[in-house]
Structures are given as structure tokens and as C-alpha cells.
Amino acid sequence: MLEVRGLHVSYYTLGGVIRAVRGVSFRVSPGKGLCIVGESGSGKTTLGLAIAGALPPNARASRGSVRIDGANILELGPEDLERVRGSLVSMVFQDPAASFNPLFTIGQTLGDIARHKLGLAERSEAREAALAALRRVGMPDPERVLDAYPHELSGGMLQRVAIAAAILPRPKVLVADEPTTMLDVTLQYQILKLLNRLKETLGLALVFITHNLGIAAEVCEDILVLYAGHMVELGPTDKVLEEPLHPYTQALIECIPRIDRGPGRLKPIPGSMPDPRRLPGGCVFHPRCPHVMDICRERDPRPVALDKRVVSCLLYNGEKGGAR
Amino acid sequence: MASASSQVLWLIRRSKLSLVGLFIVAGFVVTGILAPFIVPYPEDARGETYNIEERFQPPSWEHPFGTDEYGRDVFSRVLMGARYSLIIAVGVVGLALLIGIPVGLVAGYVGGRVGSMLMRVTDMFLAFPPLLLAIALAATLGRGLFNTIIALSISWWPWYARLLYVRVTSVKNMPFVDSARLLGLGRLAIMFRHVLPNSLTPVTVQAALDMGSAILEAAGLSFLGVGVDPSTPEWGLLVTEGWASISSAWWISLFPGLAILVTVLGFNLLADALRESLDPRIRRIALTRRILG
Amino acid sequence: MSKAYVAKRLAMLFMVVLGVLVITFVITRVIPARPELLWAGSHPTEEQIERARKELRLDEPIYVQLYYYLKDFFTGDWGVSWRTRQPVLQDIMESLPATLELVFAAFAIAVMVGIPLGVLAAVRYGRLADGVVRVFSVLGASAPVFWIALIAQLVFSSWLGVLPGAKRVDESVVIETGFREITGFMILDSILQLNAAVLLDALKHLVLPALVLSLYPLGLTARMTRALMIEALNEYHSISLQVWGLPRRLVVYKYALKNVIAPVIASLGLSFGYTIIGAFMVELVFVWPGIGLYAALALLSFDYPAVIGCVVVVALVYSLVNMVVDIVHASLDPRVKL
Numbered sequence: 001m002l003e004v005r006g007l008h009v010s011y012y013t014l015g016g017v018i019r020a021v022r023g024v025s026f027r028v029s030p031g032k033g034l035c036i037v038g039e040s041g042s043g044k045t046t047l048g049l050a051i052a053g054a055l056p057p058n059a060r061a062s063r064g065s066v067r068i069d070g071a072n073i074l075e076l077g078p079e080d081l082e083r084v085r086g087s088l089v090s091m092v093f094q095d096p097a098a099s100f101n102p103l104f105t106i107g108q109t110l111g112d113i114a115r116h117k118l119g120l121a122e123r124s125e126a127r128e129a130a131l132a133a134l135r136r137v138g139m140p141d142p143e144r145v146l147d148a149y150p151h152e153l154s155g156g157m158l159q160r161v162a163i164a165a166a167i168l169p170r171p172k173v174l175v176a177d178e179p180t181t182m183l184d185v186t187l188q189y190q191i192l193k194l195l196n197r198l199k200e201t202l203g204l205a206l207v208f209i210t211h212n213l214g215i216a217a218e219v220c221e222d223i224l225v226l227y228a229g230h231m232v233e234l235g236p237t238d239k240v241l242e243e244p245l246h247p248y249t250q251a252l253i254e255c256i257p258r259i260d261r262g263p264g265r266l267k268p269i270p271g272s273m274p275d276p277r278r279l280p281g282g283c284v285f286h287p288r289c290p291h292v293m294d295i296c297r298e299r300d301p302r303p304v305a306l307d308k309r310v311v312s313c314l315l316y317n318g319e320k321g322g323a324r
Numbered sequence: 325m326a327s328a329s330s331q332v333l334w335l336i337r338r339s340k341l342s343l344v345g346l347f348i349v350a351g352f353v354v355t356g357i358l359a360p361f362i363v364p365y366p367e368d369a370r371g372e373t374y375n376i377e378e379r380f381q382p383p384s385w386e387h388p389f390g391t392d393e394y395g396r397d398v399f400s401r402v403l404m405g406a407r408y409s410l411i412i413a414v415g416v417v418g419l420a421l422l423i424g425i426p427v428g429l430v431a432g433y434v435g436g437r438v439g440s441m442l443m444r445v446t447d448m449f450l451a452f453p454p455l456l457l458a459i460a461l462a463a464t465l466g467r468g469l470f471n472t473i474i475a476l477s478i479s480w481w482p483w484y485a486r487l488l489y490v491r492v493t494s495v496k497n498m499p500f501v502d503s504a505r506l507l508g509l510g511r512l513a514i515m516f517r518h519v520l521p522n523s524l525t526p527v528t529v530q531a532a533l534d535m536g537s538a539i540l541e542a543a544g545l546s547f548l549g550v551g552v553d554p555s556t557p558e559w560g561l562l563v564t565e566g567w568a569s570i571s572s573a574w575w576i577s578l579f580p581g582l583a584i585l586v587t588v589l590g591f592n593l594l595a596d597a598l599r600e601s602l603d604p605r606i607r608r609i610a611l612t613r614r615i616l617g
Numbered sequence: 618m619s620k621a622y623v624a625k626r627l628a629m630l631f632m633v634v635l636g637v638l639v640i641t642f643v644i645t646r647v648i649p650a651r652p653e654l655l656w657a658g659s660h661p662t663e664e665q666i667e668r669a670r671k672e673l674r675l676d677e678p679i680y681v682q683l684y685y686y687l688k689d690f691f692t693g694d695w696g697v698s699w700r701t702r703q704p705v706l707q708d709i710m711e712s713l714p715a716t717l718e719l720v721f722a723a724f725a726i727a728v729m730v731g732i733p734l735g736v737l738a739a740v741r742y743g744r745l746a747d748g749v750v751r752v753f754s755v756l757g758a759s760a761p762v763f764w765i766a767l768i769a770q771l772v773f774s775s776w777l778g779v780l781p782g783a784k785r786v787d788e789s790v791v792i793e794t795g796f797r798e799i800t801g802f803m804i805l806d807s808i809l810q811l812n813a814a815v816l817l818d819a820l821k822h823l824v825l826p827a828l829v830l831s832l833y834p835l836g837l838t839a840r841m842t843r844a845l846m847i848e849a850l851n852e853y854h855s856i857s858l859q860v861w862g863l864p865r866r867l868v869v870y871k872y873a874l875k876n877v878i879a880p881v882i883a884s885l886g887l888s889f890g891y892t893i894i895g896a897f898m899v900e901l902v903f904v905w906p907g908i909g910l911y912a913a914l915a916l917l918s919f920d921y922p923a924v925i926g927c928v929v930v931v932a933l934v935y936s937l938v939n940m941v942v943d944i945v946h947a948s949l950d951p952r953v954k955l
Contacts, residue, residue, distance in 0.1 A: 052860050054856070054859065054860045078865075082859075082862075082864050082865065085859065085860055085861070085862045086860075086861050086862015086863075087862060090860065090861055090862065091857075091860045091861075092857075093853060093857055095853060098852065098853035098854060098857075099853055099854055099857040100854050100857075101852075101854040101855075101858065101872045101873075101875070101876065102854075102876075102951070102952060103872075103875045103876060103879075103949075103950065103951065104872065104875070109858070112863055112867065112871075113861055113862060113863060116862065116863055116864060116867070117862045149951045149952070151951070151952050162857070165861050166860075166861055168861075169861075169862050341748075341751075341752070447636075448633075448636035448637070448639070448640055449640065451633045451636055451637055451932060451935070451936055452637065452640075452932050452935070453889075453890030453891070453893055453894050453931065453932065453935040454887075454890055454891060454894060455894045456890075456894055456928055456931055456932060456935075457640070457644075457928075459897075459912075459916070459924075459928065460641060460644050460645075460924065460925065460928040461644055461648075463916055463921065463924045463925075464644050464645060464648055464649055464655065465648070465649075536759065540759070540761055543761050543763075543764075544761065544762075544763065544894075544898060547761075547763045547898055547901075548897060548898065548901070548913055548916050548917070549913075549916050549917040550916050560761065560763075563761070563763070563764050563767070564763075567767060570767060570771055571771065571775050574771060577764065577767055577768075578768065581760075581761055581764030581765075581767070581768070584760075584761045584764065585756075585759055585760045585761070585764070588758075588759040588760075588761075589755060589756065589759040591759075592755045592758055592759050593755055596751065596755055596840075
């Protein structure tokens with residue numbers, strides 16, 4: 001069980017403090033998936049890195065907790081963190097080609113992971129574990145892949161290998177940061193299917209990060225919408241997609257091209273994501289919001305539980321149902 | 325390229341070492357220009373005197389760097405040496421640019437058979453280790469300030485030709501050059517008005533910072549007896565003059581060598597910091613530090 | 618690695634040698650107004666000048682001169698030194714081992730100290746150790762090597778007396794122990810003959826000049842390693858390997874380091890160039906009987922045939938080292954098809 005509570009993450013840079021994640025809370029049960037949706041700069045990758053115990057040294061989780069089966073990984077020292085990475089939580093990244101050191105074969109990389117994480121001292125045992133991981137991700141001809149260098153494999157294959165590397169030490173939580181963005185559409189679908197299957201068979205708690213709401217429905221039971229580091233809406237996938245409550249979520253859904261809607265123009269969201277160092281006062285979304293009210297410029301909305309989900313919008317503060 | 329100067333300012337504000345380098349280089353240039361007017365003993369600096377009773381005096385208030393075997397003030401000669409080092413540095417780098425820029429520009433922009441021929445010749449020169457070609461040339465041309473500058477710049481230009489060549493080949497495929505072509509500008513106009521100005525900055529910056537190496541190599545030539553004329557107070561020669569008596573009068577060699585070290589260090593500190601800031605890969609790191617801790 | 622690749626590199630080496638010879642030809646025969654004056658020694662008689670004219674075939678067309686220049690080079694006729702009165706090629710062959718011994722010692726120090734220093738600086742990026750390494754490596758690249766040699770000799774040999782300041786070995790030790798030359802490499806020969814006294818003495822003589830000579834390439838190697846290591850540690854793969862659970866120490870010293878080694882090796886050729894030229898001056902100061910001392914003395918006594926012989930041979934050794942460096946570099950990277 002992954003449980004994030006009131007998490008705040010900030011970067012300390014030469015240009016000042018950047019508060020990338022501001023008060024995010026959610027839970028993911030084993031075998032379930034949560035999708036984090038947001039534009040670039042919304043803090044979704046930072047959130048993923050925080051969960052994976054891999055924040056850069058100039059980032060600090062200033063408040064909140066990330067608990068995996070009860071243990072708060074934000075409180076761990078460097079050595080414990082090294083132990084936890086891979087074994088408890090792992091992560092795959094957007095660009096599979098950049099995720100592997102080009103001078104080592106897949107077998108060397110996976111073998112080292114098996115040796116250090118599963119304690120397999122024997123070379124043959126480590127190789128066997130690596131093979132098993134490759135088979136688990138449905139890799140055809142795993143023997144050949146083990147002896148290959150990264151540049152000899154295609155992007156889709158490498159992303160499968162990356163997933164194999166991540167699940168090899170049998171983590172409880174897997175963070176997938178836009179794992180399909182750089183792949184062809186047909187491959188995207190295969191990777192999504194694979195993640196879905198792994199989630200169910202291995203009992204993984206899957207955190208799927210994407211900017212594409214359309215993909216979310218494929219793998220995740222729940223959706224978390226992030227805007228400028230703020231949790232905007234969190235709820236079951238079908239609910240959020242069919243009946244979005246927050247104006248930002250509504251706008252995002254208007255942006256998804258759909259065949260069943262017939263001809264017509266997609267509606268882009270006016271304006272752009274604010275500079276994280278100069279966020280507007282009140283609700284961060286108010287400059288772009290079609291339903292903006294006077295109070296939105298002054299008050300920061302608190303998350304409220306509503307219709308099986310959580311939404312942070314002043315439209316719903318104090319009243320049920322609200323205007324749409 | 326408009327941001328180049330602001331980048332330099334940014335870097336100098338960030339790194340104290342580069343500020344030290346800037347001070348040294350500025351001090352060197354000022355000394356080099358003003359040397360004849362500020363040396364305490366101008367005749368000694370020019371090497372016209374022979375004070376037999378003042379030979380081999382250790383450093384004192386009167387002679388901060390001591391005196392040499394002719395009783396001349398080493399401090400004056402070292403200050404005057406800055407002038408010669410400055411002349412050599414500017415001369416070598418300037419002449420090397422004068423050869424290297426046309427070669428690199430033509431090879432990169434025209435390309436084809438002419439281009440590959442030019443680069444083949446350039447590579448032939450680069451097959452010599454640094455300074456070796458200059459030694460051969462200096463041995464052929466004979467000693468002298470001018471010959472030293474010629475010898476060094478001829479072994480030097482291929483670096484700039486190559487640097488500019490690489491830069492030009494990438495700039496000439498940039499969109500703004502294409503649009504100039506579509507507007508119907510002639511080849512020469514494109515070359516001089518668009519490609520050259522946009523390729524020149526890295527080469528000239530590199531060249532300015534190479535002046536330290538020019539000073540170092542000129543000193544090496546002097547030490548090997550194929551540099552400037554024996555009467556010239558060039559730093560490398562001053563070190564060499566003190567060699568014979570080094571065990572009794574170490575100051576004669578020590579101070580001019582120190583002058584070389586400090587000056588070249590100034591140029592190199594500046595170059596190092598600049599490289600750190602201009603190299604996009606290192607720069608990105610300096611700003612974000614993505615190393616996992 | 619395929620034979621075709623090595624053959625290609627050898628063919629390239631041959632072209633480089635030709636290029637070197639053509640350039641030296643231009644410098645020695647085309648640039649000077651009267652080349653025979655240069656080849657005739659320091660204070661030549663009319664008769665010597667006339668003989669030089671004949672030997673250089675200056676009355677014949679330039680391409681004939683070039684032909685004989687190349688032919689003489691490949692047949693080993695490199696002229697006679699005015700200073701030693703011996704064939705230049707013979708002189709050079711006799712002094713080459715001493716230089717290579719010194720240069721390789723300096724080079725080994727530069728690599729074995731420079732790479733760890735560069736890695737240390739990168740791992741402690743922006744901290745004190747990084748600053749110290751950076752300043753030290755810039756200092757190494759800024760000091761005139763002959764001056765460092767003079768000062769080191771003065772301090773450690775003349776004043777402190779802890780290390781010998783001249784020559785390769787103490788002659789008396791050589792005579793007493795009946796040491797013979799086999800390969801010309803003192804260290805190797807003394808090991809071959811199990812001669813501990815000469816070995817120890819030769820090592821003692823080697824320390825000071827080798828350390829002085831190593832400063833420049835050491836700084837260069839450290840700087841190069843630092844920059845590459847910082848880059849490698851910031852690649853996504855260094856991050857993803859750690860996220861997948863590999864210990865940081867393994868990611869730094871096994872994975873990232875391997876990315877650094879190949880390009881550092883590629884840069885060693887230039888380091889080697891600086892080292893061998895530095896040897897000219899260091900050998901002169903430490904009276905090290907190598908090709909550098911030979912060349913330096915030739916320069917100081919206007920012994921032109923000897924100077925040009927040295928220039929050619931040093932350029933050859935440099936090209937050869939660069940070829941080896943290229944082959945090693947290429948064989949380390951699986952992405953390069955050989």
C-alpha cells in the first residue's frame with residue numbers, strides 16, 4: 001500500500017526556492033493503478049521522484065510523508081534509501097534509450113541489479129533472475145537480449161527491458177513517468193497492456209504519470225489531476241472522465257481528440273502554466289478559469305470530498321452539486 | 325551571440341577564481357603597455373648597463389627581485405618582459421587567426437573538393453605535437469622576436485582553422501542561413517554577413533584565452549635557444565640567463581618564471597571558468613545539479 | 618577488432634608520415650633562401666657549403682630534391698650530426714630509449730594520478746576537493762616546465778640533497794655491478810639482469826624529472842576526466858541505475874567511470890604530445906641522455922641535420938602513439954563498428 005500525505009517538495013536553486021509540489025495526498029492499493037495527469041511543469045515528475053526516493057540533492061520534501069507499507073521513505077538516510085530503491089519502489093522513465101549505460105550489455109546491467117538487490121552472488125543465478133524478469137515482461141528471445149548492447153535494441157524493446165529492470169527486485173510500488181510518450185502508437189498500447197498485466201499479477205501499486213488523459217483510462221483505477229503542484233481533482237477514472245468537477249479537468253478533457261464526438265474543434269485552454277516562482281494569489285488556476293469568481297482571486301481552495309472524490313475548487317466549497 | 329557578454333558577467337559574479345584571473349590578465353596588459361614608463365631602472369630593463377659592483381645582489385628594498393650577473397635590476401627586467409610577452413601573445417594569436425579564419429571559413433562554407441583539400445593540409449600540420457613545428461621553424465628562421473612570432477603562429481593556426489570549420493559547417497545549415505538564401509542573397513554576402521559573424525565568437529574567445537599558452541611556448545623556445553634575441557628581456561630568456569648561477573643566485577631565474585606562471589595562470593583561470601559556463605552540458609549541471617546524493 | 622580497421626589505420630599513419638615529411642621538407646628546403654648554409658654547420662667553410670649544396674641536390678628541380686629527401690628518409694640516410702660526427706639516425710636510436718623511459722614514467726604518473734583526481738573532483742562537484750583539484754590542474758598547465766625543472770633541481774637536489782639531479786644512473790654503480798645494456802631501457806635492463814643496485818639507483822634518478830614532466834599532462838588528464846565524469850553522472854542512465862536500486866558507489870565507479878575512460882584515452886594522445894616536447898627541456902636541465910637533450914644541444918649548437926632528424930622522429934612517435942590511442946579507444950566502445 002502506497003500512501004502519500006500532504007506532500008510538499010521544493011527545489012533550492014540559484015534563482016530562489018521553487019515549490020514544485022504543494023500538498024498532495026493519495027493512496028494506491030496493491031494491484032491498483034493511479035494516474036497522475038498534468039501539463040509539463042505541473043510537478044508530476046517531481047512527485048514521481050519523491051515517491052521513488054530519488055529526489056535530486058537540491059530538492060527537499062519539506063512537509064508530508066510517503067509511506068510504503070507503513071514506512072516513511074522521506075525519513076530514510078542515504079544508506080537505507082539505497083536499500084529501499086528497487087526493492088520497495090522503482091521507476092521507469094520517458095526515454096528508454098537514455099536509461100541504459102551504452103557501454104554495458106543488458107545482461108550486465110540486469111545482472112548487477114539481481115546481484116545487489118536479490119543477493120545472488122552466483123553469476124548463473126543472477127543471469128537466471130535477469131532472464132526471468134525479461135520473460136515476465138514478455139520479451140521474445142530473452143537470451144539474445146541479455147547479450148545485446150542498448151543501441152542494438154529498439155525503443156519499444158528497451159522500454160520493456162527498463163520495466164524488467166524495475167520489477168526485477170520485486171518492488172511493491174512502480175512509478176512509470178510517461179513511459180509511452182516516445183513510442184509509436186502501437187507500441188504504446190502494448191506497454192500499457194504490459195503494465196496492466198504486471199500490476200495485477202505482481203500486485204504492484206502502479207503510479208502512472210502522463211500528460212495524456214486519454215491514456216489514463218487504459219491502466220488506472222484512479223486519476224489525480226495536478227496543476228502547478230496543486231492537487232486539483234482526485235477520483236475514480238470513470239467518474240473523473242465522464243463527469244469532471246474541476247474546471248481545469250473539464251478543460252483538459254475538451255482537449256482530447258475523440259472519434260465518437262464527430263467533427264468539431266478541440267478547445268485549447270487559454271493562457272499558459274504560470275511561472276512556479278510567481279504563482280498567482282488565491283486559486284492558482286483562476287487566471288485561466290472560465291468560471292472564475294471574485295473570491296477565487298483571494299482564497300486558496302481547500303480540497304473537499306464530493307461525489308466519491310476530492311476536488312479543490314471554490315465552486316464546490318460549502319455546497320453540494322455546484323454549478324457547472 | 326548577444327548574450328555572450330552577459331554570460332561572461334554571470335560567470336565572473338559566480339566564480340571568484342575567474343575574477344582573480346581577470347585581475348591578473350588586466351594587470352599583465354597594463355604592465356605590458358606601461359612598462360617603459362614605470363620601471364625603476366629603465367637602462368637596466370633595456371639591458372644597456374653593466375654595474376660590476378652590484379652583481380648578484382639578493383632581493384632587497386632597492387632591488388625587490390635582486391640583481392643579475394651584470395648587476396642589472398631583475399625587477400625592472402621582469403616588468404619590461406611583460407611588454408615582450410604581450411607583443412608575442414597578441415602577435416602569435418593575431419597572426420594565427422589571420423591564417424586560420426580564411427582557411428576554416430572557406431573549407432567549411434565552400435566545402436567540396438577545395439574544402440577537403442584545405443582540411444587535409446590543416447590536419448597535416450596537426451600531426452605535429454604542440455611546439456615541435458615551431459622548434460623546426462625557429463631553427464630554420466633563426467632567432468628574433470618576429471621570427472618567434474612567425475614560428476609559433478604557423479604551428480598554431482590549424483587549431484583555429486579546425487575550430488572555425490566545425491562551427492561554420494553547423495552554422496551554414498541553420499534556418500536563418502537558409503532563409504537568407506531564399507531571399508536571394510549571393511554566396512559571398514551570406515558568407516560574410518551571416519555565416520562568419522555567427523561563427524566567429526567561439527574562435528576569437530578561444531584565441532584570446534590562448535594568449536597564455538603563446539607566452540608559455542615562446543618562453544620554451546627561448547630556453548631552447550631558438551627564441552627571441554639574446555639581449556631581449558623576454559621572461560623565458562631571463563630564466564635561462566639565471567640558470568648558470570642558479571645555485572648561488574636563485575632569484576635571477578625564480579622571479580621571471582614566477583611572472584610566466586602567474587600570467588599564464590590568469591589566462592587559464594579565465595579560460596577554465598569560461599569553458600565551464602559556455603559548455604552547455606556542464607552549465608546545465610551547474611544550474612540544476614542533478615546528481616543523486 | 619577487424620584486420621581491415623587496423624590496416625586502414627596503418628594506411629592513415631603512412632599518410633601522416635608523408636605529410637610530416639613534406640612539411641619538414643618545405644620548412645628546411647623551400648623556406649630558407651640558402652638551405653645549404655643551414656646544413657653546413659655553425660661556422661662553415663666555403664668547401665663545406667659547396668658539399669652541402671651537392672648533398673642536398675640544390676641545383677636540381679624541387680621535385681627531384683623531394684624525391685631524394687623521401688628516399689634518404691626511408692633508406693635511413695638522415696645525414697651526419699655536426700656535433701657528434703655520427704649518423705643522425707644512429708644518434709637518435711641510441712638516445713630514444715632514455716626518452717621513452719622518462720616520457721612513459723611521466724605519462725604513467727599523469728594517468729594514474731590524473732584520472733583519480735578528476736573522478737574525485739567530479740564526485741565532490743562544487744566542494745572543497747573539487748576546487749583544490751581544479752586549481753592544481755590549472756597550475757600544472759600554467760607553469761613553464763623548464764622553470765619547474767630548474768627550481769625542483771635546485772630545491773630537492775642542490776639544497777635538500779634528497780634526490781639526484783642529473784643523469785640516468787650513477788656511473789660507479791654501473792661499473793661496480795657489471796651492468797650491461799640490453800634494450801637501452803635502464804629499468805627494464807636492470808630487472809632483466811636482476812641487478813637491484815642499478816634498478817634502485819635508476820629509479821632514484823628517474824623520480825625528479827618524471828614528476829616535473831608529468832605536471833602538465835597530469836593537469837590535462839585531471840581536467841578532462843572531471844568534465845567527462847560530471848557529464849556521465851548527469852546522464853539519465855546514471856540516475857535510472859540508482860533508481861533501480863544499484864548502490865551509488867557502483868554507479869559511479871563501475872558504470873559512469875567506463876563512459877569516462879574511453880574519451881580520456883582518446884585525449885591522451887595530445888597529453889603525450891605535451892609530454893614529449895616537455896622532455897626536450899626537462900632532459901636539458903637534468904642532463905638526461907635522451908633525444909630531448911640531443912635535440913636541445915643540437916639546437917644550441919646549430920646542428921641542423923640533427924634538429925630535423927629529431928623533429929621527424931618525434932612527430933613519428935607522436936603519430937604512432939595517436940594511432941594506438943585511436944585503436945584502443947575504438948575497441949572500448951561497442952557502438953563503434955571496427
